Amino acid sequence: MEKIIEFKNVSKTYDSGTHALNNASISIEKGEFVFIVGASGAGKSTFLKLIMHEETPSRGTILVNGVNVTKIKRRKVPYLRRNMGIVFQDFRLIDKMTVYDNVAFAMRAIGARPSAVKKRVPYILDLVGLSDKAKNRPSELSGGEQQRVSLARALVNNPSIIIADEPTGNIDPEMSFEIIELLSKINDQGTTILVVTHEHDLVRHFNKRVVVIEKGRVVSDTNDDGESVPYQLTDYSDIDSSDVPPQTAEKISRQVAQEFSEIVAENSEEGQPYGGSNAEVSSDIEG
């Protein structure tokens, strides 16, 4: 399979001294659907910014579509971004424009012909199921609908990658499932999808590749075993418990314990006795 995104030993240290990414290597193939999970501040946003060339790495190489974007010229960056459609947590819709114009805006901004806009926008709105809301303002729509507009805008220029940064962060759970289902449908057409999220329910529900980033490192990748395995527990083994404030540690341990019991329950239903190393992780944190 052709690689669409490749990080080779990428580190990013901000001017403030924050190490956002630490020697991270990851490769995503064309047509994959990948969840990127991790606590806030783990480096997920930096990961996305590096792909979009909003930031440049301090060390390492990033290839997008086989092009080394760390060495790309400034004036080439817009053309790199035309390969990507971005979906934001806060939708980023322009409220003084109608739904139609919000989507058309992305096409006009890259100099599309008016005739192409007229043809493409209704098609995309139909795809996300918003044809009847074309003349509405974004503020008249529900959160889920707004996110679908945002998704339509990301799709309209026919990108090869969709990058969704916490796309379900501002909408209710049912809508969240719908959005991911929609993304999954788009993925079936061959578009690579990257979804950053911290909603474990979603990740567990959709059987996709999961990459866990903690403290700027890729600590777990379901693809590492060579085949896609269901998402299991977040690997917190990298965390030195002495670094973690007591409250956070308590939260993490509670979360881990809950996830653990859920997975045990799921596995025992399927008649597979569960006995993993994760039990030890949980006790590690508590200790």
Add this chain to the structure above:
Amino acid sequence: MRISGFSYLIKEGLKNVWNNRIMSIASVCVLISCLILTGSAVLFSMNVSQLVESVSDSNETTVYLENGLSKVEAVYVGRDLKKIKNIADAQYFPKEEAFEEFKGRLGEELFENMKGDNPLPDAYKVTMTDLSKYNETVDKIKALDGVQKISSRKELAQRLSSINSLVQTLSFWIVLALGIISLFIISNTIRATMYSRRFEISIMKSVGATDAFVRIPFVVEGVTIGLIASVISTVALVFLYDGIMSIVSSLIHIEVMPIMSVIWYVALIFVLAGVVIGALSGFISIRKYLKKEGNEILGW
């Protein structure tokens, strides 16, 4: 870039002017006052120049020759005069001609008793290339043999030309200062537009709009402000000039330059200045935003 893309960007620029109309009107007003002040300074200077020219043209220095000089000697004096560097022309003006001119000006009757006696000397009418070197040139003329005396309106001409050079220097600095002020104010207006559209800018950048595409609407905004201001300034200056000059010419009897003779020239300069200042403001203001990425544009 395709025409369709370009016309979209121009429309966006015009929308910017309208959506941000209070600031746009303020900018137009400031630019108008700058252009009118600049234009007034230039017109004033042109008038003074014209005055200096008419004074030095119509009142050439008259060099009177000594009485009793023969015609041949007069020709020699003329040749010597023409050899002096600063003298553009020396026209022989024989006493007979001077007498006729005198008679014509004062009336034949006065001279009836003179019975052909002509008390006037022969003369040369001399024009100089550079009036500021008047004194040196006069000294050189006086040193010539056969020259009796020199008369002219030198003081007036000299004073006028020194006023003119003062006005020119002054207007240069006024133009420069006002140009910078306009630039500053229009960039602030555009920056306000940009702030209100930062959201759109961030989206444009995220979908892969080129710098030119992000920039053009703001340059169009600046150019529009410049164009509006320059047209209004031209019209206003015509009325202002006519008004002031009719007052001035009723007070002192001087020939003022008619505005219509230079109006197209003024209009062209105004439009050029407006467009350049406007476009430059757009360019300067957007630079900061073009360098930013993602949330930086939104100030998060």
